[in-house]
Structures are given as structure tokens and as C-alpha cells.
């Protein structure tokens with residue numbers, strides 16, 4: 023099993039490019055199921071989750087081929103009728119977004135409980151409630167869910183909780199349903215708007231994506247015609263992680279090919295902590311400030327402070343003066359990495375399942391640590407780069423799920439990190 027060996031304590035300098043957004047790419051690939059002809063998806067990040075989604079689609083009968091350096095062509099003209107590859111679906115939360123288009127198209131879908139990061143319970147009740155509202159029957163067995171409907175009927179559906187993937191899944195199902203759908207209390211993430219824009223350019227009729235109320239005029243089972251190209255938007259979590267890295271260790275780091283508007287909440291937080299950030303339309307420039315002040319932070323759905331940036335931000339707060347209360351409101355199990363940081367020398371006190379208190383600044387020492395999930399894994403890389411001495415990070419498949427060849431990109435900034 024590969025590991026990262028990191029020698030910390032170096033200042034980092036230079037330029038780093040942001041890749042296409044993981045959480046837009048996975049949904050873009052899934053959207054191929056709505057089309058009768060091929061679509062092309064460009065600016066894909068070559069990460070493990072994208073490879074897994076490609077395998078799932080191939081298993082379903084989608085023909086996938088390379089299209090340029092960062093592109094894939096996907097042709098879902100004929101599906102094989104095969105089910106989900108269970109082992110893959112169980113390793114990837116985003117596998118659940120396939121269920122919407124599949125149910126609409128194939129009249130029936132059987133799928134296991136989706137896996138992914140272990141960051142809380144992550145139920146799928148909202149997806150099932152949505153399918154029921156569209157007229158589907160749901161059966162659950164020990165291993166699987168089965169949803170079936172002769173024809174999905176558009177519905178007026180209110181999400182009881184804001185959910186990114188459920189918004190995308192029901193939006194895609196509604197595109198092929200009969201009649202009008204209104205989704206209320208929908209998630210606002212820019213990845214949702216970009217998915218809707220692509221579908222609209224190719225014949226769908228979706229209004230209001232990116233706002234709490236999304237209206238979809240259904241196609242009554244008529245598939246969208248292919249031919250379109252989906253250009254994946256920049257990964258705001260990739261960019262935000264580098265911004266935090268720059269605030270911790272940067273001696274001028276320029277983050278290129280990003281969209282600073284998608285990072286407004288993080289930029290505001292960092293500036294309030296004393297970090298100087300310059301920005302242009304598609305770049306950010308950041309350095310470690312002389313004085314970093316602790317600051318409370320609370321995760322929220324977009325456009326709030328992203329839960330995916332919470333662990334990296336906590337690492338930064340171990341280097342800031344004062345006490346920071348970090349409040350994770352989106353997931354209930356996303357603070358499980360703090361013990362490892364404490365073993366490295368951090369002083370973090372758990373308050374309750376959702377809140378921790380970070381006392382800073384504390385010097386960190388290199389240790390052997392295991393990446394529990396994508397984002398905490400990246401946070402550990404930042405901690406190891408800050409720490410004195412050598413760290414070994416294990417279970418780096420988790421990091422490769424979301425960040426493409428992270429070590430090569432960090433080496434370009436002068437980081438001492440190796441994959442062994």
C-alpha cells in the first residue's frame with residue numbers, strides 16, 4: 023500500500039493549478055444516462071472516484087472512451103440492464119445519483135446503500151421520499167433498495183433537509199418524468215447550477231437551479247439528444263484547501279484556474295484571521311501572515327463555509343493565537359480526525375459530537391497517521407507539512423479519491439513529500 027512521507031517545516035512558494043470539481047464531475051458523468059446519444063465531459067480530474075464512476079457506468083452498458091487529455095465521451099444509447107456493481111457502489115456515495123436517471127429510464131432500479139466517506143450516518147431517506155413523491159414504489163431488503171415505476175410523474179416536493187446529491191438526483195429524474203416538478207428547499211451548490219446549465223443546453227427545461235426552488239418541465243420519458251460538451255467547473259474545495267495551505271505555510275502561493283466567487287465564505291474567514299489574500303477573476307494569491315488570529319467557524323450549506331474545508335481549517339487554527347470553536351453542522355461524524363492531530367501536538371478539545379475547541383498556537387510534530395477520509399486526509403497533509411520532522415500518511419487511497427497526484431502538485435511548491 024502506498025504512503026506519503028512528508029518532511030515538514032518548509033515554506034511553500036509558487037503556482038498551483040486547480041482541477042475540475044470532483045463533485046461536479048461525478049454528476050456530469052451520471053447525467054450521460056439521460057441522453058440517447060453521446061456526450062463529452064471535459065476538464066475532468068483524474069481521481070479514483072471518477073474512475074469508479076466510469077466503471078459503474080460501463081457496467082450499466084454506457085460506452086466510455088477517452089476524449090482528449092482530460093475528457094471522456096459517454097454513450098448511453100443502449101443500456102445492458104445490468105445492475106450496480108455492489109462493491110463499487112458501496113465505496114462511492116455519488117453512486118446514488120445514478121438511481122434517479124436509471125429509475126426514470128429503466129422503470130426499475132435495484133441498488134445497495136451507497137458508501138463513501140465515513141463522516142456520519144449518511145442515510146438516503148430523502149432520495150426515497152422523492153422517488154415516492156414521483157409515484158415510485160420502494161421495497162427494501164437487507165442488502166438492497168428497489169425502486170420501480172411504470173412512469174415517473176412530476177411532483178411538488180419539499181426537501182426536509184438540504185441535500186446536494188438528492189437535489190441533483192431528483193432534478194435528473196424529473197427531466198425524464200411526465201409533467202412539471204417543483205423542488206423546494208433545494209441545495210444551492212454551484213455544481214448543481216452547472217449540471218442544470220449543461221442539461222438545459224441539451225434540451226432539458228430546468229429553471230432556478232442554484233436557488234432554493236427548482237422547476238423542471240419533464241420530457242415524458244423522451245431522452246435528451248446527445249452531442250453536447252460538459253466543461254467541469256473548477257474545484258472550489260481543491261482551491262480552498264490550497265488557500266488554507268498558503269495561509270499556514272505560504273510565501274506567496276498563486277492558485278490558478280479557480281473561481282474565487284465560489285470561495286467567498288472561506289476568504290472572509292481567512293481575512294478575518296489576518297490572512298492577506300489577493301484575487302483576480304480566476305486566481306488567488308496567498309501568504310502566511312505574520313500574525314494569525316484564532317477564529318470560530320461554523321460549516322453550512324453553500325454559500326456558507328463548506329464542511330469539506332472544515333478539517334483543513336482546523337489544522338490552520340492549531341497555528342493561530344487564541345481559541346477557535348469549530349462547529350460542524352452538516353455531518354455528525356466529521357470531527358473524528360482530532361485525536362490524530364492531538365497526537366501530533368495539537369490541543370483540541372471535543373465539546374460535543376458537533377463542536378471542538380482548538381487552542382493555539384501549538385507546534386506540531388511529525389507522526390505516522392492514517393487518512394480517514396478525503397478531506398481529513400488532505401488536512402493531515404497540511405498538518406505534516408507544518409510539523410517538525412517526518413510524518414508518514416497511510417491509507418492514501420482516500421486522498422487519491424479526491425485529489426489528483428497531490429504530491430506532484432505540492433512538490434512544485436517546494437514541499438518535501440514523496441509517495442512510496
Ligand code: EPU
Pocket residue numbers: 044045048115116139142143144145146147148149183184185186187188209329330352353354396397424
Ligand atoms: N441526509 C439525510 N438523508 C438523505 C440525504 C442526506 O439525512 O437522504 C443528510 C446527510 O446525512 C447530511 C446532510 O443531509 O447530514 C447533507 O448531506 P448531503 O446529501 O448534502 O451530502 P452529499 O450529497 O452526500 C455532497 C458531497 C460531499 C459534501 C456534501 C456537503 C458529493 C458526491 N458529495 O455529499 O462531499 O461534503 O455534499 O456539501 O457531491 C467530499 O467531497 O469529500 C464530500 C464528502
